[in-house]
Amino acid sequence: MSRALALRLEPYFYTAPSLLLIAAIMLVPLVTGLSYAFHDLILLDPLSGDFVGLDHFREMLNDDGFWTALRNTVVWTAVSVALQFGFGLILALLLDRPFPGRGLVQALVFLPWAVPGFLSGLTWAWLFNPVIGPLPHWLHGLGLLATPENILSDPHLALWGPIAANVWWGIPFFAITLLAALQSIPKDIYEAAAMDGAGPLLRFRRVTLPLLAPTIAITVMLRTVWVANFAELIVVMTKGGPADATQILSSYIFTLAFQRLDFGYASAVAAVLLLLLLAYAAAVMVLRHVMTERA
Amino acid sequence: MSKTFTRALHALALAAFVAFALFPLFWLLKVSLTPDDLMYGEGVRLWPSRVTLDHYGAVLRHTQFPLFFRNSLIVSAATGLFATAAASAAGYAFSRFRFRGKAWVVGVMLISQMFPLVIIVAPIFRLLSPLGLTNSLTGLVVVYTAFNTPFAAFLMQSFFEAIPKDLEEAAMMDGATRFQALRRVILPLTLPGLAATGGFVFTAAWSELLFSLMLNSSAAVSTFPAGLLGFVSKFSVDFGQMMAAGVLALLPVGAFFLLIQRYLVQGLTAGAVKG
């Protein structure tokens, strides 16, 4: 083999193992999974498997469960990401200035991130359990709950349980990313701004935020997609209940597939979720492009 | 505002964050140490009047958790190893080569991080079943390796970017092939990055619930998350043992995290800032 050819093939040699694996285990199954959306496919039902065209999508229009889950997905994602981001930014700013014991504090506040998702869910479910958890009693003491009961069994409040767990679990991710970005801002920019007479608030608004903006945009987008797909907390804490009140689309897909065994319909819902997420990501990218063009 | 006041406010705010981060874990630990007879009477006290290790003893002796723990350890370690190896190669290619189709490769990896994984459970089951890879630890390793390779590759890429190209070029001038330069010069310098990536993948594999539940129904090959969930639905009032098992599940990932946390921050930074 000539050297020129060898050099041209070299990058593919390095990427091939990953690519083959991802193609075989993720992409091919994804295509198969999407094709189920157009089939009547019910596990353990030998009579199913027919091509049904867009039937599942028509069914979705009249499926209250789908619409509830869609609404919940928006609430779940928006509230979780907003709170994770807000607290994450505050935490990052707190950690950005030096103080004795910073290394230890940083390790401790980032610890929730290492906790497996299902275990965070279980832990928070227990915290909300009035028998062994303190939260219902505290909420009652604060006058937020009429009686110290489990909010996870109240259809109107139950979604806040997984959201609380999600915020607790997700703050470190934002804090880590933002802290890293903060530390990459050269200190002399702040000094220059201070020499120009800018106070701390103005410096934050005029220096910190604009320089963090690219990181913020990308992190928030990736995280939004990720949180929207993240069904584990809901599955573990409420199983989508009571009475499907806390289903988000991804947990609804899970329920459809593995409790009702209706893989066809589940795949159709998954396809819709995928489309929505792609549209969202594309919109963010376009917006970011427009903003940077203007700047 | 005086300096002392600002400093006090800063310390107070941090203390609140530390308390919020640790409280649920503290509670987990507390309940796991509370004797059964005090469980309901002192359920919501901050610390029980008596502590016991009975729940841990019961979990280790009378349940299948030691088996689940072993399974999880095998699966996570193997996944960490394979995914890091594959991701290092890919991350190296991303950081060092310009090649035709690179944008596509990166795009494929990004897409693979975006879709709801639930959608591929059934197809994967159908793919692995005839190969004898369902109800098998190997099957889980294969699946987890694929899931974790893309992110691990981006992480490794950012670690490689931090190492000057000059170094492997110097090694190549000194008589090494590119692969030898990678092995003898670049990889030793990426050790923290390799550890962070390996630790990250280990943690992710250790935490995975959905596919473990769906692909492995036999208890002999259940991982810790699936086992714990099964235990919870069967014995939902045995809080002491559940939480003892939870603490045990937390130990390896917690330890790993404290070790690699610093490097992970580095890698994520570079990755996040580049977008």
Add this chain to the structure above:
Amino acid sequence: MATITLSNVSKDYGGGPVLRGIDLEIREGEFVALMGPSGCGKSTLLRLIAGLEEPGGGQIRIDGRLVNDVAPKDRDLAMVFQSYALYPHMTVRENMSFALKQRRLPQAEITRAVEGAAAKLGLTALLERKPKALSGGQRQRVAMGRAIVRNPKAFLFDEPLSNLDARLREQMRYEIRKLHRELGATSVYVTHDQVEAMTMADRIVALNDGAIQQVGSPQDLYDNPANLFVAGFLGSPPMNFLDATLAQDGALVVEGQTLARVPPPAGLASDAAVTLGLRPERLALTTPTNSVPTRVDMVEPTGTGRVVHLALGAQRLKLFTMDTRPLAPGETVGLSVPPGAPLLFDPGSGTRVA
């Protein structure tokens, strides 16, 4: 020791050519400087010789053997990088042994070679240190040591001194030159610093925009530049360029004044516009009455002498003098241009015409 021959070498990264039609023969034992501004393609040319980049076209030969398809490791060339590229996880000794181990030489021989090279560079006391624990100058020496320990066919230097302070740079210039004389090895040295090129090289290859502008000895390039680029790149303060007209009789007229006379060149139209090049140190100050009157704009003492900025009508020029008479801005002085000093260039193409 080797000869390196480039014929019609080109390189293109996809955004226009980086190198075009490079023909160059580097002789055995010669010290050649590739000189030019950043972006001129000099580093790319060096990397093509090293094998770290693939040429887009043309042939590269080392000792007559075509090496286009030979990997860098098999070319037996040593390279000193601008960043030094020392392996951070290895000691100085391990850094210097790397190439020899790669060749599987016996350990005793490696030790002997490394210690010999270390002694030559004054690194003996530092052998067990890691690069982190060395100063900039010491790192530079280790990079040199890593190259000479191999006894390669040729040395390639990629701006090796640009990270050092001025004093160290001067010292290393001298040492590299001395090493070259001792080892007699073919060396190719990339630099943007005309002083390095002038003081170190046997021959300079002046590069601009990816093409060779001129090849020759430093003095030759200085005295007889082929074009405006070479004329302007060498020399400090740089050559003055004035818009002038060349009359039929050889009079050089600038701003209405006849500055000098040259032998009437053949083939130039009468009253042709030319660019007149004058080296500041070739000009002399006289009294305004017997030569061209100019106005002093500013005076910069340099220690050895003074750089005098002069205004001649709307044009500016500089003059270097060791004359110590008092000069004040605004004063009118006489400017004298000795015969042989004027260089004439075509204002359009920049090519030297006389």
